Amino acid sequence: MRKVILMTALLIISYAGNAQVTIVKDSRIDDLVRAQGQGSTATTAPEINGYRLQLAFDSNKSVIDDSRSRFSAQFPKVDTYVEFVAPHYFLKVGDFRTQLEAEKVKAATAAQFPTGFIVKEKINLPRIDQ
Numbered sequence: 446m447r448k449v450i451l452m453t454a455l456l457i458i459s460y461a462g463n464a465q466v467t468i469v470k471d472s473r474i475d476d477l478v479r480a481q482g483q484g485s486t487a488t489t490a491p492e493i494n495g496y497r498l499q500l501a502f503d504s505n506k507s508v509i510d511d512s513r514s515r516f517s518a519q520f521p522k523v524d525t526y527v528e529f530v531a532p533h534y535f536l537k538v539g540d541f542r543t544q545l546e547a548e549k550v551k552a553a554t555a556a557q558f559p560t561g562f563i564v565k566e567k568i569n570l571p572r573i574d575q
Contacts, residue, residue, distance in 0.1 A: 495568035496547040497526070497537040500558040509534040515557060522572065523550065540568040
């Protein structure tokens with residue numbers, strides 16, 4: 446009886462190993478994947494060593510969004526970046542080549558963002574129209 450059960454189990458396992466799976470998908474999925482790869486400029490933009498000003502961090506994204514809108518109202522030409530590193534959101538601003546450029550913006554925002562500090566990291570090439 447054991448031999449029959451063993452032979453049946455081996456037969457089932459060998460049959461399952463040869464099974465083929467056919468995947469049926471909508472052709473629009475390929476279009477979405479292609480569009481997603483083409484639309485991302487932030488990952489393909491050249492980066493250099495530089496400085497950013499970290500203005501706020503919080504686990505509540507609405508606090509970060511509020512801080513971002515207050516900063517953008519004061520400095521509309523300075524780019525802002527929101528990063529999420531669990532469990533906090535970080536608001537960083539600017540693409541400064543030198544620490545002195547970052548210090549100028551830090552001094553101008555010290556009243557609204559007293560806990561802001563400068564971080565050294567990879568930045569996008571700074572905008573020409575600043």
